[in-house]
Amino acid sequence: MSSNQSKTRNILTVLIGALLMGLLWRIRGTNGWGSSWGLLNAGAIFMLFAVTVIGERKKLNLGWIGVSSLMFMLTVPTWGTFLDQITGIISSDVTDELGNIIAGSRIIPVASGVGIMLILGFGLATLWGIMLGRALSDKQWKIKDFVLLIAVFFASMYVSRATLAHTLAELIQPQALDLFKEGLLTQKIVTEESFESIYKIYMEHFDDMSWAKKIMGGRNYFALVETISIALGGIFSMIATRFIIKDKTAANMGLITSCAFAFSITLSDIFFYFGDGGYHGTQGLTVPENLAPWSCWEYFTGFFAGAIITIALLCYRNKKADVPEIAFSGVPQKIADVFTFLMGFVVVFGINIVRPVLDRLEDTSFHIPAIIIAFIGAVVLIVLAIRKYGVNLERTTYEAFAPKALLIMITYMVCIYFFTDFETGGANILSIGSVHNIAMVISFVILSAYFAYETKRTLKQSR
Numbered sequence: 001m002s003s004n005q006s007k008t009r010n011i012l013t014v015l016i017g018a019l020l021m022g023l024l025w026r027i028r029g030t031n032g033w034g035s036s037w038g039l040l041n042a043g044a045i046f047m048l049f050a051v052t053v054i055g056e057r058k059k060l061n062l063g064w065i066g067v068s069s070l071m072f073m074l075t076v077p078t079w080g081t082f083l084d085q086i087t088g089i090i091s092s093d094v095t096d097e098l099g100n101i102i103a104g105s106r107i108i109p110v111a112s113g114v115g116i117m118l119i120l121g122f123g124l125a126t127l128w129g130i131m132l133g134r135a136l137s138d139k140q141w142k143i144k145d146f147v148l149l150i151a152v153f154f155a156s157m158y159v160s161r162a163t164l165a166h167t168l169a170e171l172i173q174p175q176a177l178d179l180f181k182e183g184l185l186t187q188k189i190v191t192e193e194s195f196e197s198i199y200k201i202y203m204e205h206f207d208d209m210s211w212a213k214k215i216m217g218g219r220n221y222f223a224l225v226e227t228i229s230i231a232l233g234g235i236f237s238m239i240a241t242r243f244i245i246k247d248k249t250a251a252n253m254g255l256i257t258s259c260a261f262a263f264s265i266t267l268s269d270i271f272f273y274f275g276d277g278g279y280h281g282t283q284g285l286t287v288p289e290n291l292a293p294w295s296c297w298e299y300f301t302g303f304f305a306g307a308i309i310t311i312a313l314l315c316y317r318n319k320k321a322d323v324p325e326i327a328f329s330g331v332p333q334k335i336a337d338v339f340t341f342l343m344g345f346v347v348v349f350g351i352n353i354v355r356p357v358l359d360r361l362e363d364t365s366f367h368i369p370a371i372i373i374a375f376i377g378a379v380v381l382i383v384l385a386i387r388k389y390g391v392n393l394e395r396t397t398y399e400a401f402a403p404k405a406l407l408i409m410i411t412y413m414v415c416i417y418f419f420t421d422f423e424t425g426g427a428n429i430l431s432i433g434s435v436h437n438i439a440m441v442i443s444f445v446i447l448s449a450y451f452a453y454e455t456k457r458t459l460k461q462s463r
Helices: 002-030 035-054 062-072 108-122 126-136 143-161 165-172 174-186 198-204 217-242 249-269 270-275 292-316 333-360 367-389 398-419 437-463
Strands: 088-093 101-107
Touching: 002 035, 002 108, 002 292, 002 398, 002 437, 035 062, 035 108, 035 126, 035 174, 035 292, 035 333, 035 398, 062 101, 062 126, 062 333, 088 217, 101 108, 101 174, 108 249, 126 143, 126 249, 126 292, 143 165, 143 217, 165 174, 165 217, 174 198, 174 217, 198 217, 217 249, 249 292, 270 292, 270 367, 292 437, 333 367, 398 437
Parallel strands: none
Antiparallel strands: 088 101
16 A cells, blocks of 8 residues: 555544544433443444454454443543533522522633633543553553552542542632532521531532532532542553553553543533633624534534544554453453453443433333334344354454444444434434534444445455
């Protein structure tokens, strides 16, 4: 392949990575996926795409793709109160037990709102990024390394919630503490005489977001502490990966992934800036009727992050020796096969097929039949794949399997996204003219054509 052809292919690969993560991240925020389950889906599908970018790697097999995707579920911050702060305002409305609306707000520096978004994005995917880097490295991890990584993350995160995160929160956004205090006083949770500190209030209701949501400013402050703590947990996890586990590639990829989401989630927040009227909401800025700030923020967060991560994958591919993982090397083959089946086929495919239907059609008359059909479909797909390719895909290559799996999964997801939940108005085909759904259609058309071509190309090579 000539250098020009190689360069063109790399540009195309980056575009595909951007379109894929954009599609996955918009789906992640949709009813049926959402929150941690959406992260599981995005992590698994994008790691399948990573196989097409970096080629065969012994440490990037279905079992470890499943494990890596489960890691993504551990870093889920709360961001509902942060997205409007780019305009320079914190606002908080709650309804008390009598039905009265208690509203409050504070003016903040725009830099504060931007800083919170950067921290939010930075902590969002650290563990998943580390696991992606682990697949690229020549460091053979042991079970104790995985245990250490998770232990460091949770220990540093929860210790931070009780200590350092509060100091940083006050430095970055003191107005958040002031608003929370006003809520506590207004709702008579405390009095001026009995109030000691926001920190004391937090520790008395440690990590209890359900309590905080009832207090004006409470949800924002608890989310602020949580977000800072998750980012600190990610930083300490990267340090442990680099200097204790001694996997430089994994640590670097964790940092790149964290920075990619920090940049992307903050840049895409510009949709809220315009949607909320600009600086302090007083500039009269508007967006077209078919542009939904939240949905566009989701899609373009994934789009930019996917592009950056794909560039990193292209830079790292073929740089390290391809070695197998040794964490379960002493485990009998039958037990290893069960692990691959559960982590690979059940987590990567089964859950991501059944879960959207389970939640998305919950309030409809089709709920039970749809679950049964989705479950049967998942079982049939998994059985056929295992019969044809083997539990460990020993009768094919991952480069040949990945584009087929990607084509099937994105087609399924897009069908569920657009054509289910009509009863509650959640079927996205009903808003097909919206900017984010136009982007979804374009993404799907290009991605399906690309993965269909890759499937055909790999089939020819295997003959």
